[in-house]
Each structure stands twice: as structure tokens, then as C-alpha cells.
Amino acid sequence: MELSSLRIFKTVAEEGGVTQAAARLNRVQSNVSARLTQLEESLGVTLFHRSGRRMLITEEGERLLAYTERLLQLADEAQEAMRGDRQPSGPLRIGSMETTAAARLPQVLGQFHRQYPQVDLLLDTGPTDYLVQAVLNHRVDMALVAAPVERPELMQLPVFDEELVLLTDSLHGPVKSPTDVARRTLLGFRSGCSYRRRLERWFAEGGVSPARIAEFGTYEAIIGCVAAGMGVAMMPREVLKLRELSQSVRIHTLSADMARVQTMLIWRRDIAQHAARDAFAAAFDALQER
Structure with missing residues (x-):
């Protein structure tokens, strides 16, 4: 063969x-x-x-x-x-959550490409559950996912601290609890998204059920539908700040236990050597030291 x-x-x-x-x-x-x-x-x-x-x-x-x-x-x-001690080269398959790819990755990818131009970067986006399986099944070399990741087969490196916020249309009143958005439609990514699970949990802990759940493939579509008054969503504040989208929707802060989440860089523990992967992980360490 x-x-x-x-x-x-x-x-x-x-x-x-x-x-x-x-x-x-x-x-x-x-x-x-x-x-x-x-x-x-x-x-x-x-x-x-x-x-x-x-x-x-x-x-x-x-x-x-x-x-x-x-x-x-x-x-x-x-x-x-x-390859020994040669410069990293060849394909590096990176998985990322949609929002992380939009708000966090451009700076890292740009810097990495300038430093290692021989590495062919390939990006695949999806929800956390999909990305964890993609790493385990060798479809990507590493991925950026939301914590917690309870898989002993994976190495994990914390790279970002995110604050999640609740989004409603700009005319909506203050939101202090899930009852303030009772019977609204939950807008989110497809099943397997950790942020969507948090929003579902927030509703459940408040004893409130969303009217229904609508799934989207991009964060722009979610925010656009929130702005149109179609429902509510949960999103990292960084996405709204960097894309200057905060004027089209109303942002509501959440309690710390619901809002705070770490983004982890994960890869298979049993793959000891991968020059491009290790260099990419080191790029995050350098970014955090600044």
C-alpha cells in the first residue's frame, strides 16, 4: 500500500x-x-x-x-x-473557533508567517467539540478551543482569557437575569459550541427556556440577526471591540462565573516532534510576554 x-x-x-x-x-x-x-x-x-x-x-x-x-x-x-534542527517548514493545520479566528489569530498568524515563511498555514474553523475531535483524529495538528478540555490524550496551553457578554438588539432594555429575555430565540453556532452551551446553561439556571435555537455558520450572521431583533446571543467582547460592532447591538455583562473562559491551544500528547507546531505554540508564549 x-x-x-x-x-x-x-x-x-x-x-x-x-x-x-x-x-x-x-x-x-x-x-x-x-x-x-x-x-x-x-x-x-x-x-x-x-x-x-x-x-x-x-x-x-x-x-x-x-x-x-x-x-x-x-x-x-x-x-x-x-529535518533535525532545520527551520520549520511544510503544512501546519490549525483549527480554531470562528470568533477566535476573527479577533485573535490575525496578529499571531501574520507574525508567524513572517518568521517562518516556509510553513504552509492551513486554517479550519468550527465549534470546540468538532475541533477536539479533529485533533484526536489527526485532521488538524493543533486547535484553539474553549476550556475545559478533559482529554488526557491532549496537551493544553492557555493562550487567551475571554470575557463573554450577552447581546440583544440595541432597543432592548437592561438584562439582569434570564427572565429579562424569556422566550427569546437563542442565536448561536451549531451544536458542539462551548459558548452556546454556556448560554443554554444560563437560561436553564434561570429557569427559563428559549423560544427556539437558531444555528448559524458565522459570527457576523449571528450579530446581524441579533441587531435585527431576532434573538439573543453570547459572544466574546473582543470580537465586538475589534470589529467595531458594539453600536449595532446592546451589550450586557454577565456574572464572572458565566463570563470568564480561557481559550486553550491543544495538540496530541503522543506526537513528540513537530517543528512547525512547536514554533506556533512558542509564538503564543512570546505574545503573552510582551
Whole structure:
């Protein structure tokens, strides 16, 4: 089995289809399909059930995927070990919460790119639960997520202290407790977002149920819908400050136990050597020392 074929197989499994995998790998679809068929024929098993354009992984495929992730990781580690003391280079896959990517990452990424231009930075955004699994499953090398992260397999570095605030439309009155926004729609990211969980907990602790929950893919969409009076949301104050969005909505402070949250940089504990990853973690340490 060639590593390149295994990488194609893994990408198809993650993307759920040849079209998406080909786009991610910058390959033509026919090449991806052919390599996948060759791999199945060499192993004598069916790795995917074809359902239209969807590829549903089989039991044999799941078994191979577990070995594939380990083999590819070992290959990456070997490559890193052979680089020795050379400058970090190659791809560095970073995961980040949407709001962190908007408000916190630009300065760090810009500085890191200037210092290590040979590193190819790739960014994937999503909620905390998605990002934790992405690190565990080797889809990203490291990720910025909200604490707490109770996974002993992961190393954790605290990098930011965030203050979460409640957002309503600008004409809304003061909010002292969840009863002041009773029966409003909760606007947030998809399930797995730690900030959304906090807002749901805030409602629950006040004995109040939101009218419904509306999910969005971007923080701009959430803030825009809050400004339009469609519901309430919870967001880091830093996002509003840096994007100058505080005039379009009303900001309400929360109690310290609800508002304060740490952003953690996480990566797999069992991957001892990764020059680009270690350099990126060091960039946060340098930023905090200023």
C-alpha cells in the first residue's frame, strides 16, 4: 500500500465523497476514483458503499482507517525527525473557533508567517467539540478551543482569557437575569459550541427556556440577526471591540462565573516532534510576554 493512496482513502472517508476529496487534494476526480478502486482491489475488500455521490464507509473501511491514521502520523513524525534542527517548514493545520479566528489569530498568524515563511498555514474553523475531535483524529495538528478540555490524550496551553457578554438588539432594555429575555430565540453556532452551551446553561439556571435555537455558520450572521431583533446571543467582547460592532447591538455583562473562559491551544500528547507546531505554540508564549 502506498502512503499516497492511503491519504486519498482517508480524505474520501473524511469528506464523504470523491468530489469533495478531489477538491481538497487538488486532484481530478477520475484520479481519486481510480486510486481508491486500485486500493480496494489490492486489499480484496470494499471500503465504501456508493450511494449516488455519497461514499459510506464500510466496516472494513473503518478498520483500515484506524491503521491509516497511525501510518500517516508515523510517516509525518519520521519526516519531522529527519529535518533535525532545520527551520520549520511544510503544512501546519490549525483549527480554531470562528470568533477566535476573527479577533485573535490575525496578529499571531501574520507574525508567524513572517518568521517562518516556509510553513504552509492551513486554517479550519468550527465549534470546540468538532475541533477536539479533529485533533484526536489527526485532521488538524493543533486547535484553539474553549476550556475545559478533559482529554488526557491532549496537551493544553492557555493562550487567551475571554470575557463573554450577552447581546440583544440595541432597543432592548437592561438584562439582569434570564427572565429579562424569556422566550427569546437563542442565536448561536451549531451544536458542539462551548459558548452556546454556556448560554443554554444560563437560561436553564434561570429557569427559563428559549423560544427556539437558531444555528448559524458565522459570527457576523449571528450579530446581524441579533441587531435585527431576532434573538439573543453570547459572544466574546473582543470580537465586538475589534470589529467595531458594539453600536449595532446592546451589550450586557454577565456574572464572572458565566463570563470568564480561557481559550486553550491543544495538540496530541503522543506526537513528540513537530517543528512547525512547536514554533506556533512558542509564538503564543512570546505574545503573552510582551
